[in-house]
Amino acid sequence: MILDVVTVQIVAAISHFLIGALHLIPGLTREGKHGWARSWGWGKILIGLANGLTLFFDGSNVALVERLLNLMLIVGMALCVRSVALFGRRSPPRILLAMMGATGLGLIALMLLQTTDVRWTVAMLGSARNLCLIAITWLMLGIARREKLFTAWVMGGFFIAATPLFVLHMLFSLLAFSAPAWEQEAQWIADWAAGVGIIVVTLTHFSLLLVEAERNQRELRQQACIDGLTGALNRFGLDRVEESLHGDVTVLLIDIDRFKALNDQHGHAAGDMVLRLLTDLALSELGQRGRVARIGGDEFLCVLPSGTAAEAEALRKALSHRFDRAVIAAIDVSPPPTLSIGIAAGSIEDGLDRLVHQADEAMYRVKRGRQSRDARAAVA
Known part of the structure; x- marks a missing residue:
């Protein structure tokens, strides 16, 4: 031919x-x-x-x-x-x-x-x-x-x-x-x-x-899942992560104490800096073990697939300690912001919202306990 x-x-x-x-x-x-x-x-x-x-x-x-x-x-x-x-x-x-x-x-x-x-x-x-x-x-x-x-x-x-x-x-x-x-x-x-x-x-x-x-297309999908201020996952990104989860999951719900006072005294730029600082520390501590999502103004969620209670507690202590030191070094404010962290664990098949609700209750117990200690210290 x-x-x-x-x-x-x-x-x-x-x-x-x-x-x-x-x-x-x-x-x-x-x-x-x-x-x-x-x-x-x-x-x-x-x-x-x-x-x-x-x-x-x-x-x-x-x-x-x-x-x-x-x-x-x-x-x-x-x-x-x-x-x-x-x-x-x-x-x-x-x-x-x-x-x-x-x-x-x-x-x-x-x-x-x-x-x-x-x-x-x-x-x-x-x-x-x-x-x-x-x-x-x-x-x-x-x-x-x-x-x-x-x-x-x-x-x-x-x-x-x-x-x-x-x-x-x-x-x-x-x-x-x-x-x-x-x-x-x-x-x-x-x-x-x-x-x-x-x-x-x-x-x-x-x-x-x-x-x-x-x-x-991939970049657009990633941007749609990422919080523009902090670089953590947003709620849409968290929903996509939830779809890929199976079995037992441990979550840590993080709230920044005295965050509103920080914004009122030092402006939103200082508040934004603290939010980014917390995200960077959480991502550093988690590494490849889990994901970090911003689910509210100053509320964050760490998701640990197959994470144990001991790992979650170690993460809570390390993150709180590093955050306290970093905030004091970064901004002159008294009293400085701190973290209240609630932990919950269970099967993801029962829904992530249920675990978040349990972690929220645990976080508020931590917050009330800290407020009670602060009140006793002020009286003393």
């Missing part, structure tokens, strides 16, 4: 150019903070122009203009690598960057030497394309691994699939030029590898936009 490679190349050149142009329109791409869309757009445009204009030559890669187009192609691919690096906030391995630079210098050297051996150009151009694909694959899989994005895994898979196809294209093209006896068969395999590879690469044109869309 004969593959019309020229038609495939024409379609690929047009698609690269159009996709590049679309990435340069801010209204359609919502360009990221680091300019990745601009690099991707210019890279695709250069690749499209280089692939399209080379069709007007005989493919010998001897003419100076044709070699300049090959260099343009490498620059376009390098811009695509830069785009993915900016998008993922990582750089490819230095060895890959050095090898990509070496291929570009090699093409420049071929232009200066005026060699007519087309195999050198095929080797340089093929190596540059494959190195760029490897670099993009490495960066894309890094994004998928760090951010756990499904679309990044899919796009990384497409780049993985394209790489061996273009390796085959390069190797069999070299074989076709080196072994006349195998020229027809080798060129047939090279054409098919290039054709399928171009189709696979075409599927990746919108890869960064798709990954960005999933990234933005």
